[in-house]
Amino acid sequence: MSVIIPAYNAMPELTKCVTSAMEQTLGLDKIEIIAVDDGSTDGSGRELDRLAQNCSSLRVVHQPNSGGAGGPRNTGLDLAGGDYVFFLDSDDYLGPDALRRMVAMADENRTDVVLGKMVSVGGRAVPTAVFSHNQPRTDVFSSHAYRTLGCWKLFRRSLIERLDLRFPPYRNCEDKPFTAAAYLNADGVSVVADYDCYYSRNRQNGNNLTLTAADLVHRMDGTRLCFETVARYLGPGPRRDRIMRRHVEWELCGPLRALLPREGEQQAREYFYPQFRQWAQSYVTDGVFQLLAPPDRLIVHLLRADRYEDLMTVARHAKEDATRGNIVDKGRVYWSHPFFRDPAKAVPDVCFDTTDRIPVRHELAEAAWRGDGDVLRLAGHAGIESLGPLQPTSRLILRPSGFRHPDIGVPATVGTAPPGVSGAAARFTVDVDLSTVDSGAPLGDGRWDLYLDVRAQGVSRTVRLRQSRTDADVRRTAPPQRDLTTGSRPGHGRTTARPFFTPDGNFSLDVRHTGAEPAGPVTGIAWDTCAPATLVVSGRLTDDAACHPAPTALRAEEDAGSVLEVPLLYAPDGSRTFTARMPVRQLRPGRWTLTLGTDDPRNRLAVPAAEGLSGTRWFRASRLGRPYYAKPLAGGPKGALVLRVAPVRLAAALRRRLG
Incomplete structure (x- = not known):
């Protein structure tokens, strides 16, 4: 794999940054480090040359200053030869096992982008929501991944080259369009949350680009390209609205509120305001508008209505107005802003309605x-x-x-x-x-x-x-599974209720009627709601001779002969219980029969058809967002569960909905 480090006047942080890549447990025989000195004048180039003398895997490139991090990253991309690319900023450094874990996650789950848990050093802000738990395979519509658009991630290089991705020559926001395009075309995203992978820090001299190029003039081009990137890869509809919301909040409303009042009157009115207004008119659909918080709705409404003076008043008093209380009227809660129900302002109530956002403790x-x-x-x-x-x-x-x-x-x-x-x-x-x-x-x-x-x-x-x-082990303890008295009759199996917590701490209850006592080891089959299109098969070995040799893998075999296997994970407590997670979204269209595989191919055990198992749907970003489905079929060989995987026929689905 290739680690690309852009460096400009990065001392003294540069040394720790580069050595953290050199000391990865993945091994230097599997890593090439490409460090690009972007015209440094503080000795960064000499330090890179010194480090390279003792590390054959470190390649140093010296080039004239380009004015931003995008130029040296592009130089590194042009030279990269690894299957994966990781962008490491010269201010930051890696945990020793970071790259090994991220590469393993991508390999095991066939994902194109991997996020490693970020850690703040010295108070620099880092994302946290997406790192609440490991996510072997997800996407930007099913996770918080899109909330972080920095490029400090592992990318499959074939994805970058297929899209011909390079960084635009901007001083700020240059990585957001790059990462957005990769996200929206990736065949799966993974998250490594159980290990501190990436340490983000501010430079001692305070000359991070995010600080020295924070003005509006440095943001506008990158913001425009963010909106254009989303519009390019996603068609109109709820999915685009969810993604656009992020850019409206963070690239439009946030900077306008915080930075526009700092600009000179003529520059603000004649240069920046028309661009903000054009974005609000072009990209904030009614669907996006409904997703916004009241302060952002108010800004968008004033932009659409071309009310510059009122907009500047709102921006200048944003901090003061954010502390105002709420008004309750007829079961709705409204932000008590000075413009609320002011006849002279005539702003719709929806711009202040905070009912669905007021915190519930x-x-x-x-x-x-x-x-x-x-x-x-x-x-x-x-x-x-x-x-x-x-x-x-x-x-x-x-x-x-x-x-x-x-x-x-x-x-x-x-x-x-x-x-x-x-x-x-x-x-x-x-x-x-x-x-x-x-x-x-x-x-x-x-x-x-x-x-x-x-x-x-x-x-x-x-x-x-x-x-x-959570307890000291960062766990939550749910009540034990219980056999219910209702519906359970001797000789007719039993009904069980299993309370459990999701990785986010949400409480759920799984109720199952087992019918006759199971003849095989499989005791549960269900879709995992935390990992889209993932089938979870659980079971327990018995003393039945049919269970020997013990199964080792969950196997999906297509009628044409293709096979996907995932390992059975046995509980460490000796209870002989197991689980397996089949990523159905990785199966190509066709009929797939599920069995438990053993070391002896002749002793495969059928995964029984599950009563009440529904179908599932997902979107493949690499197929322009086309929806796919998997549903169970009746009549599998020896009673085995059979799944049909196919793309949704959009015309037929529309006819069913309209009918």
């Missing part, structure tokens, strides 16, 4: 079975910020995941705030009787995600029930 503190029955008790605290105590009409909602069923509401008992909890939060308790919760009927099979409908002052907010607290 809540925590699941207790989850436990009551006695030996089918009742699950959930307790904690919740409240809507600044709106006072909870109303007795607050409730728990059980919402089906991956199948159709109406939401199920369960009343909550509301009490006073628990000790140590400040603000408007009040205690809630909910007893969920799984034998009668569905209008007197037992809770049906499938995964149920739990939500809180939190109500105060006539305002209702529905949020995912979650537990943010």
Whole structure:
């Protein structure tokens, strides 16, 4: 792989940066380091030459100053020969095992872009949301990856060359269009979150480009190219709106609010304002507008309406106005901005409506079975910020995941705030009787995600029930799986309920009726909602001779003979339980039969067809965003699960929706 380091007057940080690449556990026999001295005058070039004397894998290029980091990165790209490329800024440095972990993640999951966990050194801001947990395979529509557009990532070089990607010659925002184009065309994105990969720091002399080229004049070209890149690779619709939202918030509204008032009057009115207005008119659709927070909606509205003076007033008083409170009116919450319902300003209420954004503070503190029955008790605290105590009409909602069923509401008992909890939060308790919760009927099979409908002052907010607290091992403990009395009869299998926490701490419940006791080792088959188009197969070995030799892999075999295998991961506690994760999105169109493979090819075990397993859909960015689907078919060999994988026929799907 190739590590590209652009360097301009980067001493003394440059030494640690380069040596961190030289000391990678991946090994210098697998790494080429291309350091480009971009006309430095502080001795950076001499330091690179010194380091290269003792490292044959380090190649140093000296060139006249180009004015930004994009030029030396392009020089490095032109020389790179590795399967992967990693861009390492000269201010920063790598964790020793970073590249090995990122390359392994890309190889194992066939992904084109890998994000390694970033760490702040000296207070420099780094993204955090995307690094909450490892994500073997995801995309920009299913994760927070698009919130970070810096180029400090691992890229598959074939993707860069296929798109003919190079960095534009801008001093600021030059990496955002590059990374955006790679994201939107990548066949999968991975996230390494369990290891500190990339250490980001400010230079001692304070001459980071992000600081010295922070004015609007250095941002405008890069911002324009960001919008054009998204419009080039994504057609109009909700998917484009979600991506455009990021640029509207961070590249349009943020800089306008913070930087436009600093410009001279003529420059602001005649040069910058027309560009901001053109972007608002061209790229902020009604779908994007609905996704924005009220302060950004107000800015966009004033741009569209060509109200320069009012816009500048809003920008100049942004900090003061951000601290103003809210007004509750007829179940809606509005930002108490001076323009709100001012007849002279005539700004629509929607520009101030913050109902769906006002913070809900809540925590699941207790989850436990009551006695030996089918009742699950959930307790904690919740409240809507600044709106006072909870109303007795607050409730728990059980919402089906991956199948159709109406939401199920369960009343909550509301009490006073628990000790140590400040603000408007009040205690809630909910007893969920799984034998009668569905209008007197037992809770049906499938995964149920739990939500809180939190109500105060006539305002209702529905949020995912979650537990943010973890133990010393950074884990959350859910109640044990339980055999339910309802629906279980001797000789007819059993119904089980398995409460669990997702990696983000959200609480869910999996209910399964097993039918007759399973003849094989597979005990569970479900789609993983945290990893799109990933089928999770779980099981447990028994003493049945049919399970020997023990299975080692989950195998998908196409009718034409293609095969994809993923390993079975056995629990370390000796319980002989296993799980396997099949990335169905990697399967090409066709019919795929699923079995458990062993060391003896003659002893493959059928993965049984799963009752109630729904189909799934996903988008392939490398196929211009075309949707694909996988659905189970009946009649597989020896009862095995068969999946049909195919692209969605858009015309047929549209006819079904209209019909």
